[in-house]
Amino acid sequence: MTQQQRTDDRAGNGTEGTGRDDELRSAVELGLPGTIADLCNLVRIPSVSWAAFDRSAVAASAAAVADLARGLGIFDTVEVRQAGIPGSDELGQPAVLATRAARNGRPTVLLYAHHDVQPPGADELWESKPFEPTVRGDRLYGRGAADDKAGVMAHIASLRALAEVAGEIDLGLALFIEGEEEFGSRSFATFLQENRDALAADVIVVADSDNWDTETPALTVGLRGNVTFKLTVRTLQHASHSGMFGGAVPDAMLATVRLLASLHDADGSVAVDGLTRHEQETPEYTEDRLAEEAALIEGVTPIGRGAILSRIWAQPSLTVTGIDAPSVANASNTLAPEISVRISARVAPGQSAADAFAAIETHLRRHAPFGAQVQIEDVDLGDPFLVDTSGWAVTEVRRAMADAWGRDPVDTGIGGSIPFIADLVQVFPEAQILVTGVEDPDTRAHSPNESLHLGVFKRAVLTEALFLGRLDSGMPS
Template identity: 75%
Template sequence: MTSPLTTRPELLSALREAVHGGLPVSIADLSALVRIPSVSWSAFDPAHVQQSADAVAALATGLGVFDDVQISRATIGDSEVLGQPAVLATRAAKNGKPTILLYAHHDVQPPGKDEDWDSLPFEPTVRGERLYGRGAADDKAGVMAHIAAIRALVETVGPDFDLGLALFIEGEEEFGSRSFGNFLQQHREQLAADVIVVADSDNWDTETPALTVGLRGNVTFRLTVSTLAHASHSGMFGGAAPDAMLALVKLLATLWDDDGAVAVEGLASIPQETPEYPESQLHEEAALLDGVRPIGTGTVLSRLWSKPAITVTGIDAPSVANASNTLLPSVSVRISARIAPGQQATEAAAALDKHLREHAPFGAHVAVDDLDYGNGFLVDTTGWAVAEAETAMADAWGREAVETGIGGSIPFIADLVEVFPEAQILVTGVEDPDTRAHSPNESLHLGVFHRAILTEAVLLARLNER
């Protein structure tokens, strides 16, 4: 008798053939999506995000398995402003089978400067085993993993399967998912599911799958430090009048200790066992320059998964080319703080605000605004869905999955759990350590893409038989 955690050989073989045979079409469809510059940030043309939503909706409709496919938008917070368009496709379960919700996002990060890329960011380009382009991995490959897995399921078991499906492809994840909460309430009945697969994470390496079980939360904000009512000549008043840049630099330095570990009282860490990950691997994967030492204390992965981190991601100040001999009256920076899973983002934001105000040098005025934050999450690994997912990964990759944390944040997962507390969450992905998501030369390893599609196809087929 077949073990409940063993996929029937004939089913697995058929799924392998379907995924392999469909891979060229999947890559072509992904490339078409990458060509659409669907940056969801407010400074970019929203027509491109709408075009991307239309393309995803057409792909979902073309599967021929959904009862309904729609493009929908929800308001942001208590305002009347609409968020970016999302695609929602649904199919009711039959004969007592479970319903699975498949999530990804079709919006992308801004590309940055073209000259920082080896090929144009929105012209998908294959070099070696990788497909380069903005969104090629994060997260249009997640979108296509869902589409391609459903195609393989249909080819293998036919279109009249009993598994319930909901496909939710968000359009503003890279801009903070600001309408996400309202979208969940607006479509609560259609999104309800027994299992939720979030295809927006990474893998251990290109040959080893990972199931993400811990995610840090985030707090981001603009910090403005002011010391003068107006700019003054640095030669006339420098050395007596504190300019804003001096105050800012001294204030920012208080956020870390001499090891580079976060030194803000009230930001928590959690104990967590981590796999072996030598500093040499960090040097390679994070591209540390020769002679540069890692920061923080504890195991490398504990620093990335279960401890806070603070990064200054932007600064508004005169450029070097435009610098004059002037004491600056005000300077603003953008701060991104990652917080340990389990700590509430509002609690972390309050701790950061308190620290900055208490440590402001020279009586400098401190203002904090434009806050965005999201809670982290710890996955319950005892549910049957985790076992099913790890079996599917082993079938598709030929290796056991590694349970990992993630240094980045996917704060909307906490919203999903709040609205659907009974659903089991599976955080999977198509990325690898060389993907460079959010950076120039973002890329997708095509072997990982292949195995990610097969993993999900096996998972869908197993749940259809469950």
């Protein structure tokens, strides 16, 4: 069916479509208190997937999500499954997979989100306990309240509304709620291969992104890739007295500082040969808005060159996210023999993560000062992604967003990474991928005081309910 035929079909069924749309609006509205209560129950489970944390909490979270999926009464199967991590004998964290077959020629939609969360960080940095969901004003606070248990509940709530309104559903569905996205999706590729038939879909909705603001929806059409690794710099066999040898002996801290400084130009732009940028137009975004949303302190200026959003969406970045060095409290008058840092690089769309890592590694080895030894380990790569916006599913989800929010969506890039999308593209090359989300610029995902704007959440649920309801009605081909 052509796009014009689909448009004509919608016009010919306008009354029926509008009636169902109104019913879905009502179902989402009436179901919202229960949806938020279910979300709060999920937030109370400290499902941190990192290796140093209790795996039983992630298992409990998976079980809770599976119960929610079973409670919908629409799936043929609901299971908690695990897949192996390549290169090890370890299993990945548990994921939930629920499926139902399409009927009467309807398409199949794969709904993705993740139920694991980032570590909470220091409790004293939170205004309320990280795993005790708390409403203040129009926001729900808690670790995972937005990223991404709200994504989980957006799927559950939209399906709940659809089931209530439609009764018998013809739409094919696969609900895939991952359990280790925040820990690198280490078993993701294996899970896809082992469950390929169950996950196969015409459309994939990834509910793990952002919106333009609390009143304007966004469809994410570009994501940067990522390269992370541990860098260790050594200059001495053991620590030496800083007074006896300082001034002649290059300690590891000096070498590390000099090496890290070589990664950027004077204006903060990345200075690594071989890292590329993606040319694209970006919406207007001021330095004042950047300062507000990124919480710059007074007097601090932005770094880099070009339009602000180009720097965030379409150019590479390099950040030191951690350092192993003597603490100030335990500092002694010694020259440090070695220093380790964690580096997080973001890769512009259009360049593979492997090529970006090769460029960074070459730079570090060439610029190591004073003959310092450089060791690179714990490398993790994730490719960037550009959405093909020519498909009918993009048209349909944009229409659903406009109807749910009362405003047309903005096509956006995201400075962060969702590396597993490249795996989805590789395994399901014919599927149309839609990257949506429940977050907004004040969400503070991964940070203390993470929160969900409840108005944004309601509109995100309604968007998905309208989108799925229209597909279930058979409007698109």
